[in-house]
Amino acid sequence: MNAQAYNFAYLDEQTKRMIRRAILKGLAIPGYQVPFASREMPMPYGWGTGGVQVTAACLVPEDKLKVIDQGADDTTNAVSIRKFFEKTAGVEVTEATGEASLIQTRHRIPEQDLSKDQILVYQVPIPEPLRFLEPRETETRKMHELEEYGLMHVKLYEDISRHGEISTSYAYPVKVEGRYIMDPSPIPKFDNPKLSDSSAIQLFGAGREQRIYALPPYTDVQSLDFEDYPFEVSKAPHDCDLCGAKDTYLDEVITDDAGSRMYVCSDTDFCSTRRQNGHVGRLGTPVSSEVA
Amino acid sequence: MYVAVKGGERAIDNAHAWRDEERRGDTSIPEVSLAQIREQLALAVNRVMAEGSLFDADLAALAIKQSRGDLIEAIFLIRAYRTTLPRFGASRPVATSKMAVDRRVSATFKDLPGGQILGPTFDYTHRLLDFKLAAEGKAPEVKIAPATKEDVPHVTSFLNKDGLIETELPSNEEPRDLTREPLEFPAGRDLRLQSMARGDEGFILSLAYSTQRGYGRTHAFVGELRIGRVAVEMDIPELGFAIEIGEVELTECETVNQFKGSKTEPPQFTRGYGLVFGQSERKAIAMSLLDRSLRWQELGEDFVGAPAQDEEFVLAHCDNIQATGFLEHIKLPHYVDFQSELELVRRLRTEAEAAQEAAE
Amino acid sequence: MNMHKTAGGGFKDAPVEAARSFRILMNAMARPGSISQLDAIEPPDPLSPAAGTALLTLADPTTPVFLAGAADTETARNWVAFHIGAPIIEPSDLRSFAGRGRPPGEVFAVGAWADLRGHLEALPIGRPDYPDRSATLIADLPTIANSGAKLSGPGIRAIEALSLPETEVFQENNARFPLGFDVFFTSGSLVAALPRSTRVEAA
Ligand SMILES: [Zn+2]
Numbered sequence: 117m118n119a120q121a122y123n124f125a126y127l128d129e130q131t132k133r134m135i136r137r138a139i140l141k142g143l144a145i146p147g148y149q150v151p152f153a154s155r156e157m158p159m160p161y162g163w164g165t166g167g168v169q170v171t172a173a174c175l176v177p178e179d180k181l182k183v184i185d186q187g188a189d190d191t192t193n194a195v196s197i198r199k200f201f202e203k204t205a206g207v208e209v210t211e212a213t214g215e216a217s218l219i220q221t222r223h224r225i226p227e228q229d230l231s232k233d234q235i236l237v238y239q240v241p242i243p244e245p246l247r248f249l250e251p252r253e254t255e256t257r258k259m260h261e262l263e264e265y266g267l268m269h270v271k272l273y274e275d276i277s278r279h280g281e282i283s284t285s286y287a288y289p290v291k292v293e294g295r296y297i298m299d300p301s302p303i304p305k306f307d308n309p310k311l312s313d314s315s316a317i318q319l320f321g322a323g324r325e326q327r328i329y330a331l332p333p334y335t336d337v338q339s340l341d342f343e344d345y346p347f348e349v350s351k352a353p354h355d356c357d358l359c360g361a362k363d364t365y366l367d368e369v370i371t372d373d374a375g376s377r378m379y380v381c382s383d384t385d386f387c388s389t390r391r392q393n394g395h396v397g398r399l400g401t402p403v404s405s406e407v408a
Numbered sequence: 409m410y411v412a413v414k415g416g417e418r419a420i421d422n423a424h425a426w427r428d429e430e431r432r433g434d435t436s437i438p439e440v441s442l443a444q445i446r447e448q449l450a451l452a453v454n455r456v457m458a459e460g461s462l463f464d465a466d467l468a469a470l471a472i473k474q475s476r477g478d479l480i481e482a483i484f485l486i487r488a489y490r491t492t493l494p495r496f497g498a499s500r501p502v503a504t505s506k507m508a509v510d511r512r513v514s515a516t517f518k519d520l521p522g523g524q525i526l527g528p529t530f531d532y533t534h535r536l537l538d539f540k541l542a543a544e545g546k547a548p549e550v551k552i553a554p555a556t557k558e559d560v561p562h563v564t565s566f567l568n569k570d571g572l573i574e575t576e577l578p579s580n581e582e583p584r585d586l587t588r589e590p591l592e593f594p595a596g597r598d599l600r601l602q603s604m605a606r607g608d609e610g611f612i613l614s615l616a617y618s619t620q621r622g623y624g625r626t627h628a629f630v631g632e633l634r635i636g637r638v639a640v641e642m643d644i645p646e647l648g649f650a651i652e653i654g655e656v657e658l659t660e661c662e663t664v665n666q667f668k669g670s671k672t673e674p675p676q677f678t679r680g681y682g683l684v685f686g687q688s689e690r691k692a693i694a695m696s697l698l699d700r701s702l703r704w705q706e707l708g709e710d711f712v713g714a715p716a717q718d719e720e721f722v723l724a725h726c727d728n729i730q731a732t733g734f735l736e737h738i739k740l741p742h743y744v745d746f747q748s749e750l751e752l753v754r755r756l757r758t759e760a761e762a763a764q765e766a767a768e
Numbered sequence: 769m770n771m772h773k774t775a776g777g778g779f780k781d782a783p784v785e786a787a788r789s790f791r792i793l794m795n796a797m798a799r800p801g802s803i804s805q806l807d808a809i810e811p812p813d814p815l816s817p818a819a820g821t822a823l824l825t826l827a828d829p830t831t832p833v834f835l836a837g838a839a840d841t842e843t844a845r846n847w848v849a850f851h852i853g854a855p856i857i858e859p860s861d862l863r864s865f866a867g868r869g870r871p872p873g874e875v876f877a878v879g880a881w882a883d884l885r886g887h888l889e890a891l892p893i894g895r896p897d898y899p900d901r902s903a904t905l906i907a908d909l910p911t912i913a914n915s916g917a918k919l920s921g922p923g924i925r926a927i928e929a930l931s932l933p934e935t936e937v938f939q940e941n942n943a944r945f946p947l948g949f950d951v952f953f954t955s956g957s958l959v960a961a962l963p964r965s966t967r968v969e970a971a
Binding site: 152158199366 | 745
């Protein structure tokens with residue numbers, strides 16, 4: 117069967133309507149996980165089926181789509197998802213963060229600030245922030261209903277007594293508008309501050325777990341912490357070895373048998389844009405000297 | 409000098425081409441046809457139809473061929489195809505008492521109306537490799553008696569007449585459908601049965617086995633196991649009556665379980681139920697045990713903490729497409745999360761070492 | 769699927785027009801008080817193009833529709849039946865949907881604000897464990913403009929102004945957050961949203 121046999125953006129209209137209604141309720145109740153009748157997609161659960169369904173329900177033919185995985189446009193799964201929408205929705209694609217009208221992401225928020233004309237769609241594996249403290253849905257639903265979040269604070273506090281600090285480094289839980297505790301998807305906590313007060317619409321899709329949630333623009337999103345142990349972002353104490361950026365999230369690359377390391381921006385578009393603008397890192401070379 | 413790895417798209421295309429080549433194998437060996445798979449690997453086809461929730465033997469055979477015999481992959485192909493199909497309506501409930509049975513056994517009565525029919529079973533074969541099959545043999549000569557034409561009443565209906573087993577009250581309530589609405593707990597028996605019917609055979613089997621070993625024991629007897637074809641009928645509003653649109657092969661198992669009763673209510677046996685597409689009797693028996701175990705609350709039994717009693721545990725984990733997807737996704741890149749952990753562990757170690765040195 | 773269309777009453781190219789209309793509605797819901805144009809179709813009177821497009825984009829056979837007051841005409845009912853296929857419910861049915869646990873549990877209530885006003889008490893506002901199972905109103909107003917009541921909350925940078933027909937009822941709706949109903953206000957070809965999360969102050 118070829119792409120022509122499928123509807124615009126793959127999903128049938130009734131499925132898209134069901135997802136769209138869930139997105140609207142998600143926006144109306146920021147941080148609350150709306151159950152939705154997730155469909156079986158032609159890629160496996162865990163590969164971004166929730167994000168893909170949200171993207172499919174949002175896309176219009178005029179969109180310019182960017183897909184990133186670990187911050188990079190050229191990771192295999194990002195390539196595969198981008199190709200899927202090129203084929204089924206016929207939309208233009210881009211790697212330039214600033215040019216994209218819709219960005220689907222796994223595990224990162226782009227370094228560049230998003231604008232009010234952009235939508236960021238997150239792929240979410242486990243949408244329930246309380247799941248690792250309480251595996252039962254019946255229990256966690258009650259906890260959200262009653263705002264009974266003591267368990268989460270106990271967990272974070274135990275971290276502090278054992279390690280001297282909160283030892284959650286990614287998927288760091290947040291509180292939305294002072295009401296719902298939300299899982300920001302497995303982004304590094306370095307990215308957490310970008311969740312709050314963003315100009316863009318942020319949508320979260322968990323396919324296997326059948327949940328959609330949302331953050332409207334300019335929503336207050338606070339990373340959980342304690343007065344005496346305030347939330348702190350963290351990153352490897354290095355600059356990007358390619359573009360010299362001092363304030364980006366970095367990938368660590370092992371470069372030889374002796375265990376030498378280099379650090380490069382995880383956001384590939386951000387790094388290459390900087391290099392094109394003449395920034396050069398410790399191991400980088402000016403872009404003009406590279407063969408295109 | 410370091411250049412970041414590029415070329416994800418080409419890598420994917422090459423990997424797919426290689427996989428197709430591997431799938432075909434040695435080209436000097438004739439290619440297997442869908443008809444061969446459908447006819448000669450029928451039980452694999454049945455499993456793919458059951459867990460793929462789509463009764464189409466040819467598509468199941470195609471999926472098995474495409475997936476190189478990886479049945480979970482084949483089930484996934486069928487599921488993904490199934491969700492794209494338009495829905496024209498729902499059939500009437502099938503009448504398994506009108507099943508044209510190929511096999512029908514009861515472990516509770518030596519003989520009964522309709523008789524015991526062994527059918528095409530492995531039950532009493534000695535598990536010795538049959539080397540005759542290794543040579544290309546002729547088709548075995550068989551005399552097949554036509555399937556019974558008369559209705560074959562259920563064993564449980566005889567017990568029911570005497571009030572010895574709980575009565576199943578018919579309901580006109582529309583059963584819920586987990587493929588069209590998000591699963592929510594408590595789910596109820598309709599969703600549990602749907603979920604188990606398409607759940608992973610191995611998972612259902614192991615949990616049912618655990619009940620036999622005491623983790624939520626229900627003392628099950630196989631009241632009846634039957635395999636055969638039933639007519640599928642659909643109401644056509646324009647006609648004002650139902651017409652037969654085809655038939656499906658089903659395996660049905662009803663267990664007769666531990667009785668319950670009280671000072672006010674006389675003791676009565678209880679039921680467990682399993683119904684699966686195709687000839688899938690291991691699955692149907694396991695499903696009926698697990699169904700019974702999950703009914704503890706409705707039957708006023710204690711929750712002893714057994715996994716097989718735990719509706720949320722069973723339903724959230726029995727789907728092999730969900731399970732394999734999430735399990736296997738951990739092979740996808742996780743550099744970002746790993747990096748954040750790496751950075752944290754390094755920092756905590758540095759701090760711990762510094763504290764140790766200060767103490768010494 | 770091939771649908772027969774009556775002139776103007778349905779999408780000409782459903783997948784694409786529904787997608788564009790949804791994006792407008794999503795932006796409206798994400799940015800309460802912002803006004804956009806929405807008029808992919810011409811529904812029968814007295815529904816405005818914006819109200820008709822919103823309903824056609826979001827409702828389907830799984831979502832009951834309540835046509836309030838003047839909106840409850842034979843033509844409107846036929847249009848909903850033909851183009852949307854949603855079950856039409858009476859005011860007395862609204863409550864039963866409020867208590868019903870099973871999804872989708874979502875109801876669309878459509879009509880002039882003045883006609884919907886008397887039915888607000890009966891609208892489902894979700895359950896404490898499932899606040900999403902709540903009504904969405906598509907409420908027609910004579911005019912919409914960025915003036916009048918002051919809005920703040922998620923989706924709003926500082927303060928937004930919107931010509932709400934009244935304020936107290938929306939303050940009450942916000943006070944019971946996360947429960948509540950959500951509103952699309954429509955007027956002619958214009959749409960703006962007021963979700964339950966928005967705080968409202970009289971001008
Ligand atoms: Zn860089």
